[in-house]
Amino acid sequence: MGENEKKEFHFINEQIKKKPFYRRKWFTQGAAAIALALIFGAAAGVMFAIVQPWASNQFGKPDEPTQIVMVQEETHTQETETGQTEQKADDEKETAKGRKKNSKETDAIEEYRMHYDQMKNVVDSAENSLVKIKSYVAKMDWFSESYENVTETSGLVFRVDSNWLYILTSSRFIKSAQQITVTFPDGEVADAAVRRQDTVTELAILEIPLKSIKESTIQSISAISIKGISSVEKGEPVIAVGSPMGYTDSINYGMITSITECEDVDGEYKVIATDMAASDMSYGFLLNLDGNMVGIVAQKFKQTGAADTLIALGISDISYLLEMLAAGRSLPYTGVVGKSVSADVAEHFSVPYGIYVKKVNTDSPAMYAGIQAADVITEINGESVGSMSEYEDILRKYQEGDTLKIKVRRKSIGGYADVEMKLVMGAR
Template sequence: MDEEKRPSGEEHSFFKETIKDEKVDNKKILKACMKFAGKALIFGLLASIAFGVSKPWFDPSSNNQQITIEDQEQEENEKEEEQVEEDLTPQEQGEKNYQEMNRARNTVANTVFKSVVEIEGILDDEQWKSSSFEKTNVVSGLILAETGKEVLIYGRTNIAKGATSFKVTFNDNKTYVASLRNKEEVLGFGVYSVDKESMDETTINQITIPQLGNLAGVGRGDNIIVLGHPFGYSNGLGFGNVSSIKKVVSKYDGEFHVIATDVPAAENGTGFIANMEGEIIGMVDQQLSESPSMSLITGYGISDLKVRIEKLLNNISIPYVGVLGIDVTEEIEEKGIPKGIYVKNVAGDSPAMNAGIQPGDVITEVAGNPVATVSGYGAEIMKIEPGKAVKIEGLRKGAGEEYVDVTFTVEVGTKQ
């Protein structure tokens, strides 16, 4: 068979498949990814819940987890502290300031209380043993010194009458036997002693010796703290203000400033007055109050007692002459009485009486030193050792209404 000839130059054509690029749809891809991610998230959440529920059944240690309860009160306090002061109203700010002041004075009072004790006079052994014995023979005491052997406490001595023994209760509520080491009858204060060998070390370690202040820095309206036994019961605490410091009381051989306050008191209250720095500025003595003010705390200013306290702490007797006098002021001078200390009274059976000093005399010198005020006279007497003789110069009205010089030789004694 003859082969069919193809025309020259003609090319054979074959079926050619053309692959067309498909256009990419980004929205469909994003939707698919989100759908996949959502399913994965749901699966993970369900797996976590299942694991958390089933863990206590498979993990024995999880049953021993410690349970704690949050201190809601503490959380509330922390939230309150986070509040900005600028948001407080004037009334709220005032209340906040009062609360801060109250906390501050309570802190001071708690420190001073470490110096305050309760002294009880025991009238017989049965009362010592009886726990139901009513504590009526009790006064406050102030720890003022500590030696290697004893703790020395300053307080009133009116409980000593008829007492066979004493006991002292410290701030830690521990009680020890005490003795009356030294005393004076003019003001009625003394020093009690507790043997340190009988005391627990914890009691000794918590003792604080207070700072004695100065009445010169005290003014009317000053804030004060009253502590001790001023209200008729133990561990009493009161706050108030100084109402007056102008009053002065005369005692034998001296005069003493009185601190008057607006703090209510028991009739026979005892204790101490402190300032806001924790310094003792007064010794409570309700016997100094006049009838209308006996219900308010009054006390001796501490400045006038420091020399006497120091002597008692050192077991030195307080000098005593027995003269009750007043200053001769310009007004009194106009009545013809010379300058000096006018003798109002002389104590019976006293060194002054034995030396011949009489009411109406005017004292001008003690031991060669001129004196023009009762406080100056008292300061000179405090320098003299009991048992020593001293010259006291003065003036006495003569027959012709004129004052003449007189000299007395006084053997200074003590009144205990």
């Protein structure tokens, strides 16, 4: 038999068929479970049908449950509507209050802004009177090399006459200066010289020839009046201009916290304390809200232990001094630091009425005349003295070189004794 005639041979001729689902394990188990459930259900039904009549006969039938009916009150809707109305009214009130509060806050902010705008207007009006002052001092360092020390502060145009322009500033910043320059608000710069200065109050007047200043600059500046301002009160708002923060062109706002009388050489001064911060380099001028000058910054008069706040001398007590400095005249000098002894104090402490001498300056006319601390000055050239203001007024009648007859009362073992001495007036 040829190869083509060979028949195919298969080892397995049977075909494998899948097992029917009803013969599978899951089907048989499910069917058994259903059958058992039907059997148990039928048994339970039969038992209930047998037991229920028997239980009714034995225990009786249960009472019908009482039906509770909730009756809605007719006012509920009205109360709801009333509550909604009241809530709406309350909401409207709260909204109105909120609007009113916001309105008040807005008004307060606007009022606050308005106050500061008004104070800024005062500062702006004073700008034409303020100048910058630079003093130049040549010094030597440790290596014998020279250098120039420059100090800057502020000044105030005090007076302008036909030939000179006078500027008020502090003597602290121009000591030993070889050159002093003044810069005006329009940027013009001019050299200045010291006309007169006072070491007690540290006030100084500079002078500049008008011919050295441009006409446009002269027309643009103005002097602040210092006359007629004699009363300032504690709690009054003030504005500091010049160099109150220790550098030029600075400003500050505050109020007067105290006004005290301070004794110094040959006088008594009104010292104005403020709540504005200050430093050793602070200088400037206090203005009231009307733009009038009420004080000149003088940190020298700050009390020991007090806070570092701006201190000023009341302008009313130093107007005469400024006039004398501007006139180039010397101020009377005795070297006495005294305190007024009032009639009440004199009676209570058995001290003579007059000027109690607290201190006598070294190398002063008072020391050379023989006046001592604890003496009480009662007369000068026959005029009785009862207060420091009277003492100042009497001294202003005399000039340097005049001889004064001073009568004092000096305490001794047997009480106070009268002592007369001669004092030759000096100048400061």
